[in-house]
Amino acid sequence: MAKHWGVTSLVALALLACLTGTEVEAQGQGWMPPKGPPQNPQVFPESWPVRPYALTTQAQQNPTIPQTTTIVSKYPPAQRCDVAENTRVPCGQPDISTDGCKDINCCSDGGQCYFGKAVTVQCTKNGQFIVVVARDATVPNIDLESILLLSKASGCTHVDSNSDFAIYNFPVTSCGTVVLEEPGVIIYENKMFSSYEVETGRRGVITRDSHYELLFQCRYIGTTVQTVVVEVLPLGIAPLSVAVLGPIRVELRLGSGQCISKGCNEVDVAYDSYYTEADYPVRKVLRDPVYVEVQLLEKTDPNLVLTLGRCWATTKPNPHSLPQWDILTDGCPCRNDNYLSSLVPVGAFSGLDFPSHYRRFLFKMFTFVDPTSVTPMREQVYIHCSTAVCTTTGSRSCEPICYRKKLTQIQFHESGSYHRMRYDDNKI
Numbered sequence: 001m002a003k004h005w006g007v008t009s010l011v012a013l014a015l016l017a018c019l020t021g022t023e024v025e026a027q028g029q030g031w032m033p034p035k036g037p038p039q040n041p042q043v044f045p046e047s048w049p050v051r052p053y054a055l056t057t058q059a060q061q062n063p064t065i066p067q068t069t070t071i072v073s074k075y076p077p078a079q080r081c082d083v084a085e086n087t088r089v090p091c092g093q094p095d096i097s098t099d100g101c102k103d104i105n106c107c108s109d110g111g112q113c114y115f116g117k118a119v120t121v122q123c124t125k126n127g128q129f130i131v132v133v134a135r136d137a138t139v140p141n142i143d144l145e146s147i148l149l150l151s152k153a154s155g156c157t158h159v160d161s162n163s164d165f166a167i168y169n170f171p172v173t174s175c176g177t178v179v180l181e182e183p184g185v186i187i188y189e190n191k192m193f194s195s196y197e198v199e200t201g202r203r204g205v206i207t208r209d210s211h212y213e214l215l216f217q218c219r220y221i222g223t224t225v226q227t228v229v230v231e232v233l234p235l236g237i238a239p240l241s242v243a244v245l246g247p248i249r250v251e252l253r254l255g256s257g258q259c260i261s262k263g264c265n266e267v268d269v270a271y272d273s274y275y276t277e278a279d280y281p282v283r284k285v286l287r288d289p290v291y292v293e294v295q296l297l298e299k300t301d302p303n304l305v306l307t308l309g310r311c312w313a314t315t316k317p318n319p320h321s322l323p324q325w326d327i328l329t330d331g332c333p334c335r336n337d338n339y340l341s342s343l344v345p346v347g348a349f350s351g352l353d354f355p356s357h358y359r360r361f362l363f364k365m366f367t368f369v370d371p372t373s374v375t376p377m378r379e380q381v382y383i384h385c386s387t388a389v390c391t392t393t394g395s396r397s398c399e400p401i402c403y404r405k406k407l408t409q410i411q412f413h414e415s416g417s418y419h420r421m422r423y424d425d426n427k428i
Helices: 002-006 098-103 266-270 405-415
Strands: 009-017 053-055 068-073 119-123 128-134 165-171 178-182 185-193 205-207 213-221 226-230 250-254 289-296 304-314 324-329 342-344 358-364 382-391 422-427
Touching: 119 213, 128 185, 128 213, 250 382, 266 289, 289 304, 289 382, 304 358, 324 358
Parallel strands: 009 226
Antiparallel strands: 009 213, 053 068, 068 119, 119 128, 128 165, 178 185, 185 213, 250 289, 289 358, 304 324, 304 382, 342 358, 382 422
């Protein structure tokens, strides 16, 4: 090792694929050296990509501060430094200047230099990795206690943490670091992983926690210092048509309206506008609400009532393909889901000519999980619904009685007549 520390510069390389989290218990103090061996969490070693902001910096001449820094954050620079004072983690030496703080990609309020809302990787000239992970550097937030390095040895977990940050500091030759060689370059490479929770249904497995993986390197070379962030994103594919001919024609659409004023109702505004075919596939963050509308077309009879039977999701356009995840069953939210979907009423004050010709509901976005490897699948999600048309008679209603499935079926058959059912699909 001694011959490697004679070089004058180095390179940090970080590859981030992430999303997840809850928070850890606050410590109420800045970063201090470790006082004892920490515990290691469980991990699923696969990745899920997100789009980071990437910044670079050149090396400092003082060997006691980081020589090169890579940061990855979901926030632009202006918001990245918006950190509560009681959770700030000091960055650099106590007497570091404002310019020196910015040179190592940390934040300064004129009196204190601290780490921002990001995943920050620093390589030092004396052969140390410094990795500072912010809880809300990703969407959803990272569970700081679920992060693990390649090695579970003592000293290979965070040396300190608070409610918003976890700090890792270890030699480039420890914690499972892999040493690689190129002409004139010694490369030290390690990884971080996080765990995630999965839900198992009768026909599929999903997760709403995104998985975090950070690949980072220190490259010790003989001339310059550089920082590189590499990002890999999946390519989208063109969507299929949302409507086809059948005994009855219905259309399935996704609401795209957004609140632009304070105090507005997000659910009401969501159905003010809709995604068009040119917008698909629609990109959604895990746990984001997905607003679905099914409409009966080409009918003007106000006594007709559109009803939904089962609505479910697949990874293929074929509604019978596996895996599947139920969203509605018998027209009601599926009770086996930890994030229960919601029916959105369409009443007389909706502004629609025939409110009974519409059905609306929302669910929280998820991704399917491979049941064998228990890793998130990089597949598009297709939504399918079975529909029927009911005609009201007397005082009886065509509305489902949720969570009382047998009574719901009897109520349907007694209250009206049904036409043939069809499948309609859309995809995200």
